[in-house]
Amino acid sequence: METLMEMARKGEYPEWLKNVEKYEGIRLEKIIKLISEGKIVIPKNILKNDDSFRPRAIGEYMSTKINANIGTSADYVNLEEEIEKAIIAQKFGADAIMDLSSGGDLDYIRKRIMDVVDVPFGTVPVYQLAREKNILDADEDDFFRVVEKHAKDGVDFMTIHAGVNWVSIERLEKSNRLLGVVSRGGSLTIAWMKQNDSENPYYKNFDYLLELLKEYDVTISLGDAFRPGCIHDASDRVKFTEFIILGELVEICRQNGVQAMVEGPGHVPMDQIETSVKAMKYATRGAPLYLLGPLVTDAAAGYDHIAAAIGAGIAGMHGADFICYVTPAEHLGLPTIEDVKEGVIAAKIAAHAIDLVKEGQKERARKRDYEMSVARRDFDWEKQFMLSPDPEKAMEIHTRVKPSSETCSMCGDLCAIKTVKEALKK
Ligand code: SF4
Incomplete structure (x- = not known):
């Protein structure tokens, strides 16, 4: 096939x-x-x-597409909640769902979540390997066995940290990073390599990995093991080394007819986002870019979905195509259902803002904003609710203080739109 x-x-x-x-x-x-x-x-x-x-x-x-990560953790396993998160994420516009579960019966959890997901579904197979056994004791075949299992289950895309190799680790060891490696999959791969004094199985046997993925037409998402985990670590030589390696791997994917996208940072200050995104696009000859954030500050705990949406907007303006949402729980704990909703909406707003300036999409995207402006001019509140990211929330805010006229309660009878409309009629 x-x-x-x-x-x-x-x-x-x-x-x-x-x-x-x-x-x-x-x-x-x-x-x-x-x-x-x-x-x-x-x-x-x-x-x-x-x-x-x-x-x-x-x-x-x-x-511009957005992804929502869900999944159990070793500390908290509640499958029904994770299923609800997947449903809520799709309801509010997630274009893909990744199951990052690392606690409980992972095969069962994955299948149950997949049953309620009708958009692309992704996983990180190495997480499961690290749950099945001590990753340090795994042999090379184990890495591929889990990939094959996920492919056979119908997973559409997989994050594989194939860009970790001895060259990138050498750069890491020479760096002055504050947070080292914050990628879970990347850290597991590095730990295995060091313990076994052996090259990354995914990198070493990349052709074999592609054979497995090709059989089920699974898209590879080349994981960014060295994404900066803080502003201090952004745009360093470690990250740029990985860009180059991932670019080479993208070429091999294309030669083999396997779809590939590339993951990216991380935490990046606003003035470095353009360089980072463009470097990735050049190094990968235009591969689709899948970014986590980037978060534009480290100091927004509890509100990291906002820090990430700001970064995503800038990144999208320069070429990022796929935004991984960040929830208010980022860096603090496992997200709740409400956190998932907030994260999806924040990412969705960033994605729409990107589309307003994206070649191929801006005309369609601007229609929505035009409709909203017409509804505002006409005090058409139902239409405004409908066009908002969360109609129920918009309606609740509008009605919690009863407006004295057709305007809203913000300016009441001093509504600027109304005042000028009437003044210009005279
Ligand atoms: S009352 Fe003020 S905030 Fe509300 S619609 Fe009029 S101008 Fe806008």
Whole structure:
């Protein structure tokens, strides 16, 4: 069976791609060309049912997508809550869900969450390996066994930290990083390499890894093990070394007809975001970029979803395509259902702000803002609620103090819109 990328290179496409054309408002021929070049990815396991799946295209010219991470932890396992988080995240617009569970029966949890997810579904297989046994005792085959298991279960994309190798570790050891490595998968891989004095199995046997992924047309998300975990560590030589390695791996993915996207930082001050994003785009020859944030300050605990949305907006303006949400619980604990909702909405606002200036999307995105402005001018409150990210919340705020007229209670009878409207009628 051919992968989507292989089909695209022959000018062929599956029927469901027409849904993507409609969703994105981009011509099918252009979508096919971008897939064939590796400039966009559409994560979809071949085992996925075409009818119930909502495909999402990620990359150039496509609307900016957002991902919500959910999952149990070793300290707290409540599957029903995680399922609810997946449902809420999709309700508020998540374009992908990643199950990062690390506590409980991981195979069962993954399958149950997948049952309620109809957008691309991702995992980080090395987390499961670290739960099955002490990662330091794992052998190389174990790394691939878990990848194969997830692929057979129908996972659409997997984060694999293949960019960790002895070269990048040497850079890390020479660096003056404050927080070292904050990527869970990256840290596990480094610990295994050091203990076993052996090259990263994913890097060493990258062709074999691609063979496994190709069989199920799983998209690889090349993990950024060395994403800066604080402003002090941003844009250092360690990170740029990883950019280069990931760029080389993207080339190999393309040669093998496997869709690839690249993950990115992290914590980055606003004046370095453009450089960081453009460097990734150049090093990977335009691969779709999947960014966590970036958070523009380390000092927003409890409000990190806002720090991340600010960074995501800037990153998107310069080429980031896929935004991993951050919740208010970031750095503090496992998110609640409410935290997930807040995180998705913050990321969604950033994604829409990006689309307002993104080539291929801005005209469509601006329609929504135009409609909102017309509704504001006309005091059409129902329409304003409907166009807001959370209609119930918007309505609750508007009605909690009863306005004395058609305006809202902020300025009451001194409403500027009303005053000028009436003044200009005279
Ligand atoms: S009352 Fe003030 S805030 Fe409310 S709609 Fe009028 S101008 Fe806007």
